[in-house]
Amino acid sequence: MKKENDNLDQLFEKFENQWDVQEMSSDHQLDFFNKLNKKQPKKKNYAVWAIAASILVLLGVSLFYNNTQKPKELKFASKETKRTDSIFSILIDNELIKLKEKSSPENEQIINDALKQMKVFDADYAKIIAELQKNGENKQIIYAMISNLQTRISFLQTVLQRIEENEKFKNTTDEKTL
Numbered sequence: 001m002k003k004e005n006d007n008l009d010q011l012f013e014k015f016e017n018q019w020d021v022q023e024m025s026s027d028h029q030l031d032f033f034n035k036l037n038k039k040q041p042k043k044k045n046y047a048v049w050a051i052a053a054s055i056l057v058l059l060g061v062s063l064f065y066n067n068t069q070k071p072k073e074l075k076f077a078s079k080e081t082k083r084t085d086s087i088f089s090i091l092i093d094n095e096l097i098k099l100k101e102k103s104s105p106e107n108e109q110i111i112n113d114a115l116k117q118m119k120v121f122d123a124d125y126a127k128i129i130a131e132l133q134k135n136g137e138n139k140q141i142i143y144a145m146i147s148n149l150q151t152r153i154s155f156l157q158t159v160l161q162r163i164e165e166n167e168k169f170k171n172t173t174d175e176k177t178l
Contacts, residue, residue, distance in 0.1 A: 081137060081145075088149035095156035102163045104169070113158040121152045 040162055096118070125148045132141045 018059065064166060078137060081132075081142060084146065085149070088146075088153065089130075092149065092152050095160070098160055099156060102160065106166065107163050109158065110163060110166075114156070117155065118152065121155070124148055125152075136178060 099111060099114060125145070128141060128145050128148060132145065135141065
């Protein structure tokens with residue numbers, strides 16, 4: 001401990017003549033109180049107001065664009081086309097649910113391939129619907145739409161049949177080996 005005190009003493013001795021030891025003027029305290037009591041003019045915070053205005057403008061613009069960009073709904077000219085689409089869509093969804101219920105390690109590759117193919121069918125269907133909305137309903141477009149929907153359903157049914165055949169084959173071979 002004594003060594004530390006010696007080090008501090010040496011440090012103070014080294015800088016002894018360099019200390020600022022000027023006396024304060026006698027009016028120093030009075031000057032301080034005058035500055036303290038002097039009313040400061042309010043600063044105008046233009047920067048704060050500019051930032052707040054910018055934020056409001058950005059919020060307004062984002063709300064405007066979010067409201068105008070609603071997701072496109074399928075617009076069919078006739079109720080029959082809309083009904084056909086909804087019926088087929090329900091059937092396809094049911095077949096997809098059945099397919100996903102059959103999920104197992106043995107069927108994983110078949111199901112993944114089927115889902116990839118369904119994405120291709122979906123992309124084709126999106127093109128057909130875009131054409132339908134662009135040019136209106138005509139026999140060719142309606143036929144292409146129904147054909148795509150039928151192809152998807154029959155494809156899913158075929159995949160489900162293959163999975164069931166594989167499961168039956170596996171069960172019969174397992175029974176024979178016992």
